[in-house]
Amino acid sequence: MKLTKTLTSLLLAGTMMLPGAAMAETTLNFVSWQVGEKGYGDWWNAVIAEFEATHPDVKIDFTLVPRDGYTDAMITQFAAGAPPDIVHLTSFEYQTFADNGWLEDLGPWIEKSGMDLDGWAGQGACVWKGTTNCIMLLYFGYIMAYNEQLLEEGGVAVPTTWDEYLAAARATTFDRDGDGIKDVYGTGVHLATANSSYTNDVLIYVLSAGGRWTNKDGQVTINTPETIEGINRWRTIVEEELTPMGMVGGDIDQLFMEGKVALRIQGPWINGFVQRAEPGIKEHLKYAASPLQPPLGGSSNVITLASETPQEKKELAWEFIQLATSQKFQELYSELGASPAPRPGAVNEAAFAAVPHMQLLIDATNAASAAGVDRIPTGLEAQNNEFAKVAAEEFQRMLIEKLPTEETAAAIQAEAEMLQ
Amino acid sequence: MSELSQSRTAVAAPRRSSGLFGIDLASPKHANKLGYLLLAPAALLILAILVYPMLLAIDISFHDVKFATLSFGASEYTLANYQKLFSSPDFWNAIRVTGQLLLVVTTISMAVGMGTALLVNQQFRGRSFARMLIALPWAIPEVVAVVTWVWILDASFGVLNWILIKIGLVGGPVSWFSSPGTAFSAVTMVMVWKGYPFISIMILAGLQSIPEEYYQAAKVDGANVFQRFFWVTIPCIAPVLGVTLILTVLWVFRDFSIIYVLTGGGPVGATETLAIMTYEEAFNFFRMGYASSIGVVTLIICAVISAFLVKKTSHAIY
Numbered sequence: 001m002k003l004t005k006t007l008t009s010l011l012l013a014g015t016m017m018l019p020g021a022a023m024a025e026t027t028l029n030f031v032s033w034q035v036g037e038k039g040y041g042d043w044w045n046a047v048i049a050e051f052e053a054t055h056p057d058v059k060i061d062f063t064l065v066p067r068d069g070y071t072d073a074m075i076t077q078f079a080a081g082a083p084p085d086i087v088h089l090t091s092f093e094y095q096t097f098a099d100n101g102w103l104e105d106l107g108p109w110i111e112k113s114g115m116d117l118d119g120w121a122g123q124g125a126c127v128w129k130g131t132t133n134c135i136m137l138l139y140f141g142y143i144m145a146y147n148e149q150l151l152e153e154g155g156v157a158v159p160t161t162w163d164e165y166l167a168a169a170r171a172t173t174f175d176r177d178g179d180g181i182k183d184v185y186g187t188g189v190h191l192a193t194a195n196s197s198y199t200n201d202v203l204i205y206v207l208s209a210g211g212r213w214t215n216k217d218g219q220v221t222i223n224t225p226e227t228i229e230g231i232n233r234w235r236t237i238v239e240e241e242l243t244p245m246g247m248v249g250g251d252i253d254q255l256f257m258e259g260k261v262a263l264r265i266q267g268p269w270i271n272g273f274v275q276r277a278e279p280g281i282k283e284h285l286k287y288a289a290s291p292l293q294p295p296l297g298g299s300s301n302v303i304t305l306a307s308e309t310p311q312e313k314k315e316l317a318w319e320f321i322q323l324a325t326s327q328k329f330q331e332l333y334s335e336l337g338a339s340p341a342p343r344p345g346a347v348n349e350a351a352f353a354a355v356p357h358m359q360l361l362i363d364a365t366n367a368a369s370a371a372g373v374d375r376i377p378t379g380l381e382a383q384n385n386e387f388a389k390v391a392a393e394e395f396q397r398m399l400i401e402k403l404p405t406e407e408t409a410a411a412i413q414a415e416a417e418m419l420q
Numbered sequence: 421m422s423e424l425s426q427s428r429t430a431v432a433a434p435r436r437s438s439g440l441f442g443i444d445l446a447s448p449k450h451a452n453k454l455g456y457l458l459l460a461p462a463a464l465l466i467l468a469i470l471v472y473p474m475l476l477a478i479d480i481s482f483h484d485v486k487f488a489t490l491s492f493g494a495s496e497y498t499l500a501n502y503q504k505l506f507s508s509p510d511f512w513n514a515i516r517v518t519g520q521l522l523l524v525v526t527t528i529s530m531a532v533g534m535g536t537a538l539l540v541n542q543q544f545r546g547r548s549f550a551r552m553l554i555a556l557p558w559a560i561p562e563v564v565a566v567v568t569w570v571w572i573l574d575a576s577f578g579v580l581n582w583i584l585i586k587i588g589l590v591g592g593p594v595s596w597f598s599s600p601g602t603a604f605s606a607v608t609m610v611m612v613w614k615g616y617p618f619i620s621i622m623i624l625a626g627l628q629s630i631p632e633e634y635y636q637a638a639k640v641d642g643a644n645v646f647q648r649f650f651w652v653t654i655p656c657i658a659p660v661l662g663v664t665l666i667l668t669v670l671w672v673f674r675d676f677s678i679i680y681v682l683t684g685g686g687p688v689g690a691t692e693t694l695a696i697m698t699y700e701e702a703f704n705f706f707r708m709g710y711a712s713s714i715g716v717v718t719l720i721i722c723a724v725i726s727a728f729l730v731k732k733t734s735h736a737i738y
Contacts, residue, residue, distance in 0.1 A: 193684030245575035245595040396687040
């Protein structure tokens with residue numbers, strides 16, 4: 001009798017647990033470097049919470065892999081045949097994965113679901129070799145953050161052109177105590193490791209002179225007079241030491257936050273540094289349109305599916321992508337991410353209230369988009385890392401050996417053509 | 421059956437069942453088998469995590485592939501990676517930089533390590549504290565230490581430039597990472613700083629094993645301090661020096677984080693060693709086949725140097 005009771009109880013308990021076990025049987029793996037990040041991380045958490053609420057039988061395993069080792073980790077996962085179900089990549093590295101056949105062609109998925117990507121900022125960068133490989137999550141334009149107090153000290157107004165910018169940078173580079181060490185720099189460019197950050201900072205100046213690394217057809221245009229003029233503009237900033245020497249961009253942002261750099265042309269994330277500035281400095285940090293037009297801009301990160309993921313999981317992951325790209329969550333993206341979401345009309349009143357300089361960001365994004373600007377040169381997408389290193393090393397050589405800019409531009413032109 | 425015979429049967433049965441596949445491993449005859457059995461888990465683990473990846477890397481180096489797979493012979497075998505490697509100026513530059521770094525860092529580290537070991541081997545007040553200070557750089561995690569050095573050496577706000585300007589050694593800030601010579605010097609300095617404590621500790625252990633009587637006998641024979649150093653100290657610690665030299669050479673050869681964090685291999689390849697080049701090719705340019713060929717060449721060079729040093733330095737002079 002006792003045994004019968006025990007068995008009945010176990011059976012009952014099992015029956016009660018069974019639906020729960022069945023409900024939580026599907027887990028979607030999602031790896032990102034934005035886990036826990038203020039703004040974008042909060043937004044992902046909101047999307048995940050909504051998805052799990054509307055899909056009680058699915059759980060999202062949202063795992064952090066730091067940005068520094070992210071590409072290595074993703075390559076390992078894909079090569080091992082165990083890619084994440086929801087794939088988050090930067091827009092300058094997805095081409096390598098697509099080239100290897102690891103990414104799903106999203107064209108049929110977009111068509112089947114009726115997703116409207118007209119006017120979606122930066123979506124063009126997701127189309128590569130005629131295939132839609134991803135959905136763009138962020139496309140942005142650079143703005144200028146400046147320290148009002150330092151501009152007043154230098155006796156200059158907020159610059160609106162290259163000439164004014166150069167004059168302002170010169171006027172706000174100070175050695176206050178005359179010890180031979182500068183205390184404040186007019187502006188800042190990445191001069192450390194030869195990588196894409198280095199070439200992107202040169203590109204800001206190249207664009208302002210009407211130059212490009214490549215034209216819209218993918219032909220290399222580095223030895224044109226416009227590009228050479230742009231390189232010379234950047235060279236002036238460096239050779240006159242209007243920038244801290246040998247620093248990475250993040251360190252310069254930090255110095256701007258500490259009131260030691262007067263002008264900083266940067267993407268929307270500069271706001272994160274401004275918000276962390278000490279009282280006494282923070283109130284002097286303001287924003288304006290970049291005096292170097294068109295602004296540098298470009299695609300940032302993308303979301304997509306892995307071709308190896310089982311069909312059932314692909315369906316669920318696609319539903320997740322649709323939720324993330326819905327009007328509701330794109331509006332939340334603008335608000336929490338403090339930058340305009342790529343979906344047209346996704347910046348609402350709450351976003352404007354949360355980010356007072358939102359209109360500047362929108363204008364910069366539109367200006368970059370209208371000019372067809374992207375950090376990743378057309379025709380060199382898959383070789384972007386190598387191109388960036390080659391070009392940055394030639395710029396370093398130019399500065400060290402004091403070579404004519406024309407000679408350097410010709411060398412980069414030849415090497416870029418060889419890469420293609 | 422008698423009571424005695426029953427008892428013998430009961431004792432013999434467990435002895436038979438204790439053997440593996442009928443082998444009595446407790447028997448001296450099978451002592452070797454027991455040894456192999458006990459070593460088997462470690463040996464299998466080494467095969468899985470060391471030998472298999474190494475063989476896989478060698479295999480990949482003979483394929484012109486962007487990404488590696490976990491199976492052998494995934495595509496056509498080719499020598500293209502090696503042909504490209506040996507005709508690449510970047511590769512020969514990396515060989516040159518690695519060689520220079522090896523020579524300079526090993527020599528200075530050994531000299532500083534020997535000097536500090538001799539110093540803290542003396543009797544003086546505060547010796548324990550001095551020993552702790554000498555070992556300190558070794559105890560600090562590499563990346564933490566190097567990031568600190570990046571700030572110390574910063575051209576605009578670094579404390580080293582401030583000191584150099586204040587004492588009048590330089591007229592203006594030195595941009596340590598912007599020219600090939602200063603970048604190489606900076607990498608050398610940080611590697612020596614990070615590497616000498618290990619050498620010092622090893623040599624100190626060697627020095628403490630030298631019997632005092634040797635020095636007393638040398639003094640009686642009229643040997644001065646230098647003669648005692650060259651004819652007593654060096655010969656007695658030669659095996660320790662040999663092992664330390666091999667480990668230091670291999671460390672300089674394979675070190676990645678110090679150079680990568682400080683300079684990333686730049687400027688213009690001035691600090692790009694084979695380790696940095698391998699990483700760049702594999703994880704920045706996604707050319708795993710080519711990167712593997714650099715790794716294989718590095719492995720061969722390391723093996724040759726190690727074999728040479730082991731042969732030359734592993735024996736005591738006396």
